[in-house]
Amino acid sequence: MRSEERTFVAIKPDGVKRGLIGKILERFENKGFKIVGMKLLQVTPELAAKHYEEHYGKPFYKRLIHYITSGPIVAMVIEGYEAVESVRHIVGATSPIKADVGTIRADFAQIMEYNVVHASDSLESAAREIGLYFKPEEIYDNWQSMLEMITFDEERYNG
Numbered sequence: 001m002r003s004e005e006r007t008f009v010a011i012k013p014d015g016v017k018r019g020l021i022g023k024i025l026e027r028f029e030n031k032g033f034k035i036v037g038m039k040l041l042q043v044t045p046e047l048a049a050k051h052y053e054e055h056y057g058k059p060f061y062k063r064l065i066h067y068i069t070s071g072p073i074v075a076m077v078i079e080g081y082e083a084v085e086s087v088r089h090i091v092g093a094t095s096p097i098k099a100d101v102g103t104i105r106a107d108f109a110q111i112m113e114y115n116v117v118h119a120s121d122s123l124e125s126a127a128r129e130i131g132l133y134f135k136p137e138e139i140y141d142n143w144q145s146m147l148e149m150i151t152f153d154e155e156r157y158n159g
């Protein structure tokens with residue numbers, strides 16, 4: 001059974017400043033994912049605190065808030081088959097040293113503090129993070145991606 005999901009992805013300030021927006025976006029577009037929300041924005045300390053509330057009190061927390069508010073990010077809502085897990089594979093492990101070769105973090109980052117991208121780690125976090133960064137009217141899914149046009153249409157097959 002196909003399972004369409006939505007996940008939240010952010011190109012962090014280091015990715016934007018290094019001019020990697022296009023190269024990172026390309027990875028998700030190549031995979032066939034549908035980008036249904038996207039914007040450049042400056043994360044405020046308040047928004048950063050909400051986004052990373054689970055890390056509050058950890059040794060790296062202050063540096064993380066400083067980093068994510070140090071310049072604009074590109075926030076995205078990505079839709080596709082098992083998108084949460086699939087996007088995490090493309091992004092790679094949190095530590096760029098451990099990330100598999102070919103993943104974004106392995107290819108573009110060296111250290112955990114500057115790991116270029118963020119991707120939701122579960123469906124629950126995805127829903128929460130999408131809600132933090134996007135209003136419902138900022139998500140546009142009333143169009144068909146090329147992949148949706150050509151992939152298996154179960155309803156028509158069964159009918």
Ligand code: CMP
Pocket residue numbers: 055060064094112113114115117118119
């Ligand atoms: P991200 O996927 O955005 O989720 C939380 C972020 O905190 C993570 O990427 C890193 O940028 C950062 N982070 C997580 N663990 C550590 C750590 N041990 N040291 C420094 N930064 C970390």
